[in-house]
Amino acid sequence: MARYLSRQDRRLAALIRRIGPYRPIITRNPFTALVGSIIHQQVSMGAAAAMYRRLKNLCPRRRITSAGVVQLDEDQLRRAGLSRQKAAYVRGLAEAFASGELSARKLRTMSDEEVIAATTRLKGVGRWTAEMLLIFCLERPDVWPVDDLGLRKAVQRFLRLDALPDHAALLALGERWRPYRTYATWYLWRSLEGPVAPNIAS
Secondary structure, eight states: OHHHHHHHOHHHHHHHHHHOSOOOOOOOOHHHHHHHHHHHTTSOHHHHHHHHHHHHHHSGGGOOOHHHHHTOOHHHHHHTTOOHHHHHHHHHHHHHHHTTSSOHHHHHHSOHHHHHHHHHTSTTOOHHHHHHHHHHTSOOSOOOOTTOHHHHHHHHHHHTOSSOOOHHHHHHHHGGGTTOHHHHHHHHHHTTTSOOOOOOOO
């Protein structure tokens, strides 16, 4: 993968040599990955971590599972620090997994676009969140999250552009790195000293 990208782009090759081996933090469980992503929306990393810990403490055996979260009412979720909206999102997510509408097995058998379609049907899950799931949980090799601000900033610095690249420019740039755009994304994020992503260990 790194060898392929290095052959495709000399500038990216230099970045890969500087940063070193590809080592993202992976959250294996799609449910906890999505819960973590929802909790992180529009709050600081510290506040999100505190909410996640409190939610964990409310669940049986301190394990965040869909079955455990479904048993929590809105007041309990609010006591964990979730807003009313986030409590509804987390509960809806838990119901989808508890009912079997979504599961780790189903998600792992879907194509990237099928995963995005299946998860974004849920309130609180947008395309960016689904793409982070593909990268940091399902470990898909060719995800190119063109709406991610961190990626846009990294590309601006990488190419020494005067302004942030737009959607079309990013799509065109990513073509040279298929079928390993996930790895290119990670290296570009790392060039900004680390990606902002919902990496909460399960």
